Structures are given as structure tokens and as C-alpha cells.
Amino acid sequence: MLFLSDNAASVHPKVWEAMRAADGPDSPYDGDGHSQALDAKFSAAFGRDCTALWVATGTAANCLALATLCQPHGGVVCHEEAHIEADEGGAPGFFLHGAKLLLVPGESAKLTPEAVRAAIDPIRDDVHQVQPHALSITQASEYGVSYRPDEVAALSALAKERGLGFHMDGARFANATAFLGCSPGEAAGPVDALSFGCVKNGGMSAEAILFFDESLADVAKYRRKRAGHLQSKGRFLAAQLHAMLDGDLWLENARAANAAAAEIATSCGERLMHPVEANELFVRLSPDERESLRARGFEFYDWGADAARFVTAWNTREEDARALAEAIAAL
Numbered sequence: 001m002l003f004l005s006d007n008a009a010s011v012h013p014k015v016w017e018a019m020r021a022a023d024g025p026d027s028p029y030d031g032d033g034h035s036q037a038l039d040a041k042f043s044a045a046f047g048r049d050c051t052a053l054w055v056a057t058g059t060a061a062n063c064l065a066l067a068t069l070c071q072p073h074g075g076v077v078c079h080e081e082a083h084i085e086a087d088e089g090g091a092p093g094f095f096l097h098g099a100k101l102l103l104v105p106g107e108s109a110k111l112t113p114e115a116v117r118a119a120i121d122p123i124r125d126d127v128h129q130v131q132p133h134a135l136s137i138t139q140a141s142e143y144g145v146s147y148r149p150d151e152v153a154a155l156s157a158l159a160k161e162r163g164l165g166f167h168m169d170g171a172r173f174a175n176a177t178a179f180l181g182c183s184p185g186e187a188a189g190p191v192d193a194l195s196f197g198c199v200k201n202g203g204m205s206a207e208a209i210l211f212f213d214e215s216l217a218d219v220a221k222y223r224r225k226r227a228g229h230l231q232s233k234g235r236f237l238a239a240q241l242h243a244m245l246d247g248d249l250w251l252e253n254a255r256a257a258n259a260a261a262a263e264i265a266t267s268c269g270e271r272l273m274h275p276v277e278a279n280e281l282f283v284r285l286s287p288d289e290r291e292s293l294r295a296r297g298f299e300f301y302d303w304g305a306d307a308a309r310f311v312t313a314w315n316t317r318e319e320d321a322r323a324l325a326e327a328i329a330a331l
Contacts, residue, residue: 001320003300005200006172006257006279009313012202018243019204022235029230030054034238041245042196042210047185050210051217052196054237055229058171059088061195061207063095064223066134068216069165069192072097074133076167077116081109081142083169095227100130108274109141110151113158120162134165139187140176143273144261144280149182152189165216166190171197174254175278192216198244202253202314206237253314254279260312260321267329273307281310289331296327 002008026032030053038052055061062084070076076092078084080103084092092101104111104119120132137155140146147155152168159166168191170176177187188194193216196208211217224230231237244250257279265276273282285293285308293300293308303309312321 001298001323003298003310003312003316003324005301005311006313007200009200009202010315011204012243012249012253012314014246014249015203015240015243018239019236022239026235028232028234030234030238032235032238034235034242038208038238038241041242042208045184045245046188046210047183048212049214050212051214052241053209053211053217053220053224054206054234054241055209055224056205056207056231056237058083058169058195058197058199058207059091060227060229061209062088062136062167062169063091064220064227064229065167065193065195065209065211066092066099066136067095067223068211068219069134069167070096070099071133072099073130075100075102075130076134076136077102077104077111077120077132077164078136079103079109079111079138079142080105082136082138083142083171084136086142095223099133102130102132108143108145109138110145110147111135111137111155112151113154116155116158132162132164134167135159136167136169138169138171140172140179140278140280143282144172144175144278145275146176146179146187146277148180149186149189152187152191156190166192168194170195171200172254172278172280173197174201174250175258178251178254178258179277198240198250200313201244201250201257203240203244206240208241256314257312257316260316260318261310263318263321264310264312264325264328267325271328279312283308283310283328285331292331293324293327298324298327
């Protein structure tokens, strides 16, 4: 029973169907009909105009978005455990040509305006210190905790006050939106750029960068090509994104993953290290307890010396989630 990562989940059948349907002659790169229709579809979903660019990975989405917001001599303010800091292999430094990540602490991998101010206020406004150019948050956070719309609005206000570009890593944006029960536009707030996750949510090989400022998108199109991410048969990436948006499949999948996580959470009690507000659980377990769960067929990652991470997905079976919940309760 697999709880390693939502990246390991199957591709949703409707995504496969959309890719097969796109397998016909069309314009190359992003000139095809599927790619050209993305702006209007995402704009309708978010209730504000945006430009959507497909890329193949979340790392590329994050870094290409941030490269439009931060100059090489500047810095990106982010949480000290943000994915761009801890899990992207130095890609931000590569794509941003040496720009620095300015790390900020915060509970459950979330930022607050107060914490951001504490980190950037001491920076002198002179050429000897790296100046903050952008602010990046993750929705839901790296610990599966969701920002409420008012929290995003407060961070946006700070970013505007300080002249910072505002980016959101939305690898699990669907899970956050489903948990919050609000519109996509409310879950994203007034960000300048959003990395819209698809692969973790039933996609195969497509993520989207949404730019709510067309001038940023114009720059990103050149950066995408230069970085080797302008695929010649881009219609197959665009088709995946259309499949996700059609009929709100992306939210349906996220709700299923969240429900499985909530089922497991009912048996974790005080073992939970963070609230469960998406599809990840961080659970305190001793080495012997983890060995016992693995012996019963559960696959998951250790999280330090005395904890484990469990991730559910759109296709996690109810019986598997229930079995894990019962196994943890019995420890």
C-alpha cells in the first residue's frame, strides 16, 4: 500500500484520453489550438486575466516564474524549508543566475508578515547587501498546511509595500483549494505568478505557470525557450491541463486525496506534527513502529529519526487509507 508520494500515483484516465485526442497534426511548440486556449480557460477559472505557460516540472515552473521577478543580484524571500530551498537541487540559483534565497522561519512552513519583516528590515539599502526582490510562498505548505485567503492578502500587502514580486508555489494548490472550500482566485489571492501543479494530482508531465501580469509572461516565454523547456509537441502538455480543468477534475482529484488523508488523521491523535489540511501527514513514529507498519505492507518515507511522512493521492483506495488508520491506532 503506497503512501510514498502523490508523484507516484497513476495518471488519470481522462488525462490519457485528452493526450490521445491531441495526437493529430497541429502547430508546433505553443502555437497549437490546445495551448492557445489555455489563457482563456485559466482566466475563467481564476476570475482574473492571466497568461498560462506549460512546462514539464514543478521545479521549472517555480524557477522560471521567479526568474521574471528577481534580478541576479537580488534575493527571493522564502521559508527556510521551502521546496525551492530544500528540494530543487540548486535550480533557483541556476535559473536566476545567482540570485540568493533569503530564508525565513515559520510554523508549519508558513510565512507571516511579521517574520518576513524581521528578515528583511535589517537589510541595508546599499550595494553591499542583497536586496529582496520577490516573495515566494507555498500553497499548501511543505507540511501540508493551507494559507487562508486573509493570510495571503496580508503577505501580498507587504510585498506591494516593499516593491516585491509575489510568487506562489502551487504544487498542491488543488489540495489547498479543496480544503479551503473557496474559489481558486481566493486561494491564490493577488499573486503575480502561480506555479499550478498538475503532476501530483493525476497529470503525467505538465505543470502550468500562471502570470497575472502579461509583461511577466512575455519575458518568461523567452526564458522558457532558453532553458530548453519549449517542447515541440506542446499540445500534449496543454491537453493534460485542459483535462484537469474540464469539469473541475483537478478539484475532484484533490478532494479524493484530501479525504484519504483525513481518514488516516482520525487515528493519529497527538502523533500528528502538523494540522492535516491537504494530502500529507507527518506522524511521530519510533523506528520500531515504522518497521512494524512496513512489515504490514505500507510504503512511506521516514521523516527524521522519529517520524514518517504519508502522502495520499487522487487514487488512494478507501480500504488502504482505512487499513493504515487502523494500523497506526493499534501501535
